[in-house]
Amino acid sequence: MDWEERYADRMGWVRSLEIMDLIRLMSQRPLINFAAGLPDPAGFPVEALKDAADEVLTDDWRSALQYSEPEGYRPLRDWVAADLTRRGVPTSTDQVLIVSGSQQGIDLVARAFLQPGSVLLTEDPTYLSALPIFRSFGVEMSPLAMDDGGLDPDAAGAAMRQPGVKLLYTMANHHNPSGTTLSDDRRRPLLEHAAETGVPILVDEAYLDLRYEPGEPAPLAAAAPEIPILTVGTFSKTVAPAMRVAWLAGPAPVIERIGILKQLTDLHANPFTQRVVHRFLSAGHLPAQVDRLRSLYRGKRDVFLRALERNFGGRATWSRPAGGMFLMLRLPPEQSGTALLEKALEHGVAYVPGSLFYPSGDGENTMRLCFVSASAADIDEGVARLAQVVWS
Numbered sequence: 001m002d003w004e005e006r007y008a009d010r011m012g013w014v015r016s017l018e019i020m021d022l023i024r025l026m027s028q029r030p031l032i033n034f035a036a037g038l039p040d041p042a043g044f045p046v047e048a049l050k051d052a053a054d055e056v057l058t059d060d061w062r063s064a065l066q067y068s069e070p071e072g073y074r075p076l077r078d079w080v081a082a083d084l085t086r087r088g089v090p091t092s093t094d095q096v097l098i099v100s101g102s103q104q105g106i107d108l109v110a111r112a113f114l115q116p117g118s119v120l121l122t123e124d125p126t127y128l129s130a131l132p133i134f135r136s137f138g139v140e141m142s143p144l145a146m147d148d149g150g151l152d153p154d155a156a157g158a159a160m161r162q163p164g165v166k167l168l169y170t171m172a173n174h175h176n177p178s179g180t181t182l183s184d185d186r187r188r189p190l191l192e193h194a195a196e197t198g199v200p201i202l203v204d205e206a207y208l209d210l211r212y213e214p215g216e217p218a219p220l221a222a223a224a225p226e227i228p229i230l231t232v233g234t235f236s237k238t239v240a241p242a243m244r245v246a247w248l249a250g251p252a253p254v255i256e257r258i259g260i261l262k263q264l265t266d267l268h269a270n271p272f273t274q275r276v277v278h279r280f281l282s283a284g285h286l287p288a289q290v291d292r293l294r295s296l297y298r299g300k301r302d303v304f305l306r307a308l309e310r311n312f313g314g315r316a317t318w319s320r321p322a323g324g325m326f327l328m329l330r331l332p333p334e335q336s337g338t339a340l341l342e343k344a345l346e347h348g349v350a351y352v353p354g355s356l357f358y359p360s361g362d363g364e365n366t367m368r369l370c371f372v373s374a375s376a377a378d379i380d381e382g383v384a385r386l387a388q389v390v391w392s
């Protein structure tokens with residue numbers, strides 16, 4: 001049977017990213033890896049998770065190991081609703097769906113709102129692994145330029161008024177890949193454009209809590225809580241990605257419908273890890289855990305920025321993220337992040353070419369660098385190697 005032909009209509013668009021395959025292959029030998037967006041395992045709260053898992057398997061194993069409610073473990077939904085409310089987004093439990101990673105949240109929202117020919121507005125650059133989701137629905141991507149303050153709300157508003165626009169996907173805090181945070185004065189106008197045009201916004205708050213500058217980060221939705229938007233958040237970055245515990249919040253009727261879609265996909269998120277995460281949260285561990293991650297990652301960011309200054313100062317520019325896990329290095333225009341990758345891998349250092357993150361096809365002279373995974377010594381060595389690759 002010719003499988004290619006059989007699935008061409010539905011899966012013709014599915015391709016692995018050859019560059020990521022190359023990085024994976026090369027990662028099998030020792031490599032300083034600025035490519036993968038992996039949290040530092042030193043930040044995993046192992047002891048608290050051991051206790052939580054033990055308690056769940058002692059007191060609540062019947063439910064934890066059983067099929068479960070499609071919308072998620074109710075006490076965890078209560079916790080998320082209360083947390084959003086505390087952060088200025090009044091939310092009730094029926095406005096929260098627990099999902100198996102925010103990746104699934106993005107996929108479900110795309111399934112709910114997009115079809116072939118729909119226009120999707122997204123930042124340029126945007127989250128690499130959201131792009132194939134949107135492409136899988138045959139959408140037309142309409143990229144919006146960003147500057148150091150994020151999206152221009154009026155340009156986004158004008159784009160929302162174009163025919164066929166069905167969704168805007170944005171990362172307002174500690175953007176992946178650019179590290180940018182949407183400035184305060186742009187938030188309310190962006191949401192007002194959404195309210196006026198009726199274009200739904202999906203805001204991805206994956207990195208909300210990973211902030212290294214003073215001041216508590218606010219979810220985008222808090223800028224105008226009376227304007228309904230969809231927010232996806234995750235415990236992958238603050239607790240551990242292997243839990244696959246994340247949430248989607250928004251208007252109750254939308255959440256209910258998307259909950260039905262989720263049920264078709266995987267019945268429900270993992271009841272065991274949902275309970276473990278809930279015990280962790282209700283034992284009050286999160287604030288100390290977030291503080292610990294902030295100080296660990298702030299230190300690494302600063303080491304990275306100093307290494308860039310030493311090796312690239314005056315010859316390239318880069319973002320200075322207030323939070324998150326990534327920054328973008330912008331080389332002179334004649335340089336290509338794609339073309340340099342193989343040489344970088346030969347020198348034992350990996351990154352992701354920035355152009356992959358740009359739906360517009362721009363960003364050829366950029367590299368996305370993850371600053372949290374490598375040790376401080378490896379950051380110094382890896383950035384020096386990168387400079388050799390670029391300048392020699």
Ligand SMILES: Cc1ncc(COP(=O)(O)O)c(C=O)c1O
Pocket residue numbers: 037100101102103104127171176204206233234235236241245246
């Ligand atoms: C911006 C963004 N959104 C969503 C995700 C998916 O995270 P998870 O599915 O683990 O919640 C990631 C992971 O790197 C991300 O960077």
